Amino acid sequence: MPELPEVETIARGLHKWVAGDTIESVWLGEKPEPLKSPAHEIAEVLERSRIVEVRRVGKHIVFDLERPRKRRRLPVRHGQWIVHLGMTGRLQITAPETEITKHTHAIVKLASGREVRFVDPRRFGRLAVAHLDSPAGAGFAAPGAEPLDSQTQRFVDLFRGRKTPIKSALLNQKLLSGVGNIYADESLFRSGIRPRRRAASLTLQQLHRLHAALQEVLREAIALGGSSVNDYVDADGEEGFFQLQHRVYGREGEPCLVCGTPIKRVVIAGRSSHYCGRCQK
């Protein structure tokens, strides 16, 4: 399940493979397609575009696109291809002769001969495009704050007056973009806060600790290429290694690495939440 560190790893890997390449054609699968934009619009924005950059915004992968123009005029950045991988979505770089696997929903053919394929068994992933050349064309922006950029004061302000459990608040993409179940649990453990604590009940000191822990855990995870639980692999098909560093996520019943108390698992807002009842208050 790609969260911020996994999407960051994938975006960097894709950038390495496709930056500078030109999209020749786009194939989109049969309905019901996992699209946020209509199929014709996706094809229209992507085809004959050059990929300038691939980067992460929240949990989204954004391909910045420009259209070459005639007579030595500078190319124009006209749009973006935006991919959300959901839980099981993958973007594969393949040769054209590679067998097309089940659940392949989109194939983007590049001038280099390579293909970018969107494969997503569970179909929670989404494809969309943004126009940069229309009047409202400011491009794609995540609704919430970027966890790695946001100032501590801004982070603290996100939770003011919120009665929802801190775990739910961390997962709310309108507040913070990019945090999912793994890194919510891991950052709460590292800052000693129970997931059910009401967001507004946290002290300033606790919020400062949480912010620092969240940035720390995200940065460590990016450095290790993300967490490979279930079937996550990066753009080169390589697994990450941060799952070996998980202190609570997926460790129900196992001893806390700090105090030895068995890790608890509870369900908050329909998501499993792992914590140490002794280390987290």
Place this chain on the structure above:
DNA sequence: ACTATTTCCTGGATGC
């Protein structure tokens, strides 16, 4: 304006 709950989807794990 918030918050909580339900829904989507399928492979893999579990239970009888």
Place this chain on the structure above:
DNA sequence: TGCATCCAGGAAATAG
């Protein structure tokens, strides 16, 4: 071995 049931999860939709 086979069949049914449950579970995982992000985010949009729905309900309160």
